[in-house]
Amino acid sequence: xxxxxxxxxxxxxxxxxxxxxxxAAKATxxxxxxxxxxxxxxxxxxxxxxxxxxxxVTKRWLDHTTELLAEVVAGSxxxxxxxxxxxxxxxEAKRHKAGDDPELFATYTVLTTENGGVVDAHIxxxxxxxxxxxxxxxxxxxxxxxxxxxxxxxxxxATAHFHDPVHAPEWSRPGAEQAFDAVVALVMRGLTSR
Amino acid sequence: xxxxxxxxxxxxxxxxxxxxxxxAAKATxxxxxxxxxxxxxxxxxxxxxxxxxxxxVTKRWLDHTTELLAEVVAGSxxxxxxxxxxxxxxxEAKRHKAGDDPELFATYTVLTTENGGVVDAHIxxxxxxxxxxxxxxxxxxxxxxxxxxxxxxxxxxATAHFHDPVHAPEWSRPGAEQAFDAVVALVMRGLTSR
Numbered sequence: 001x002x003x004x005x006x007x008x009x010x011x012x013x014x015x016x017x018x019x020x021x022x023x024a025a026k027a028t029x030x031x032x033x034x035x036x037x038x039x040x041x042x043x044x045x046x047x048x049x050x051x052x053x054x055x056x057v058t059k060r061w062l063d064h065t066t067e068l069l070a071e072v073v074a075g076s077x078x079x080x081x082x083x084x085x086x087x088x089x090x091x092e093a094k095r096h097k098a099g100d101d102p103e104l105f106a107t108y109t110v111l112t113t114e115n116g117g118v119v120d121a122h123i124x125x126x127x128x129x130x131x132x133x134x135x136x137x138x139x140x141x142x143x144x145x146x147x148x149x150x151x152x153x154x155x156x157x158a159t160a161h162f163h164d165p166v167h168a169p170e171w172s173r174p175g176a177e178q179a180f181d182a183v184v185a186l187v188m189r190g191l192t193s194r
Numbered sequence: 195x196x197x198x199x200x201x202x203x204x205x206x207x208x209x210x211x212x213x214x215x216x217x218a219a220k221a222t223x224x225x226x227x228x229x230x231x232x233x234x235x236x237x238x239x240x241x242x243x244x245x246x247x248x249x250x251v252t253k254r255w256l257d258h259t260t261e262l263l264a265e266v267v268a269g270s271x272x273x274x275x276x277x278x279x280x281x282x283x284x285x286e287a288k289r290h291k292a293g294d295d296p297e298l299f300a301t302y303t304v305l306t307t308e309n310g311g312v313v314d315a316h317i318x319x320x321x322x323x324x325x326x327x328x329x330x331x332x333x334x335x336x337x338x339x340x341x342x343x344x345x346x347x348x349x350x351x352a353t354a355h356f357h358d359p360v361h362a363p364e365w366s367r368p369g370a371e372q373a374f375d376a377v378v379a380l381v382m383r384g385l386t387s388r
Contacts, residue, residue: 154376158352166360182348190384 006038008046008056015057020103024110029053055118058111062122065093066129073129079137080188083155086133087184090126091162091171098168109165127152137191144193151191158187200232202240202250209251214297218304223247249312252305256316259287260323267323273331274382277349280327281378284320285356285365292362303359321346331385338387345385352381 004010011032018031029050033040047053072086098105112119130152137143145151161167162180170176198204205226212225223244227234241247266280292299306313324346331337339345355361356374364370 150372150376151380153373154380157355157373158377158380160355160361161351164361167354167358178344179347179351182344183352186345186348186352186384187380188384190380190382194388 006036006042006046010036011043011046011053012057012060015053016061016104019057019107019111020101023103024107051114054111055115058108058115059118059122061108061111062118065090065097066122066125068093069126069129073132079133079140079142080192083130083133083137083191084184084188086129087159087162087187088180091159091180094163094165094168095171098165098171105165105168109168112165123156127156130155134191138193141193143191145191155187155191159183200230200236200240204230205237205240205247206251206254209247210255210298213251213301213305214295217297218301245308248305249309252302252309253312253316255302255305256312259284259291260316260319262287263320263323267326273327273334273336274386277324277327277331277385278378278382280323281353281356282374285353285374288357288359288362289365292359292365299359299362303362306359317350321350324349328385332387335387337385339385349381349385353377 014035015027015032018027018035021027022031029040029043032053033043036043043053047056069086069089072082072089075082075085077085097108127149131148134143134145134148134152134155138145138148161170161183162176208229209221209226212221212229215221216225223234223237226247227237230237237247241250263280263283266276266283269276269279271279291302321343325342328337328339328342328346328349332339332342355364355377356370
């Protein structure tokens with residue numbers, strides 16, 4: 001059987017598998033190398049340290065959500081509908097990650113606390129996406145904002161209840177969907193031009 | 195020296211002191227009794243179990259904030275100014291608790307996870323206060339809301355970034371004050387009648 005080339009993506013997929021099995025505390029680079037049938041030296045040729053590997057796998061996990069949301073931003077919906085869809089897609093993606101595989105979600109929650117810089121870059125990217133939607137809305141006369149990036153951050157923080165992992169225990173409670181609708185309605189009303 | 199009568203309030207004040215010294219994990223009823231110079235049986239005459247005592251001291255801690263906010267609700271400010279003051283008072287009170295005595299704050303954070311019912315009642319009380327402010331605003335034509343309790347909950351959740359203890363690590367970051375102002379401005383705009 002010909003050996004598949006050892007790409008960063010293969011290493012990161014194997015790392016996620018190892019994290020799923022062993023948890024954040026116990027997963028080692030040796031486990032990752034073993035899962036791939038390579039030496040740990042081969043892994044270190046792509047990721048120089050264990051910390052770098054953990055940062056990269058965290059970024060990959062967060063990027064899945066960013067890519068999903070980028071499709072919404074690129075779509076042709078009117079700005080208000082697009083913003084609502086963006087917020088609903090973010091809530092849905094986070095809720096799925098938390099609900100479908102709670103252990104992996106807990107593992108990544110540990111990893112995000114170790115990788116503050118990766119998380120800050122992720123948040124900046126999401127607020128950048130929101131800024132683009134608000135900009136479209138202001139140009140088309142649907143929204144009003146004195147300072148787009150400030151308003152975009154306010155929209156992100158006002159909806160933190162429905163995307164920040166610190167709130168994950170509340171996402172499966174009865175009424176979470178109605179609570180989301182009520183907050184989004186309030187935020188949308190706050191943005192709408194008059 | 196005449197002995198002061200052993201009141202629930204004296205026991206709760208001593209319990210907080212013991213929690214401050216020993217932390218949530220190690221504090222015992224025997225420590226509380228020793229601090230008061232009484233037998234642990236005397237403490238149990240007021241609080242039947244350790245869990246009941248821990249629930250009561252948690253409620254006392256949360257009630258401090260509720261009382262501060264009740265004064266704002268009872269005040270004579272116009273509804274929009276009152277709502278802004280209520281949110282600012284809540285943020286300030288939480289930030290003080292977290293910043294002035296981080297160990298005691300961490301201890302109470304453990305206690306709140308043990309006493310979900312006490313916390314839920316506290317949140318219901320705060321949302322009740324918000325409902326009263328919104329009701330005043332609607333009557334005076336400043337605010338619009340199709341369903342006051344739903345809107346009040348939405349205001350509470352949209353500002354969670356600035357009062358929910360899960361967000362405490364973000365309160366001391368540079369720009370927290372501006373972020374608060376931006377979210378409050380967005381929420382206020384969402385409430386304002388047009």
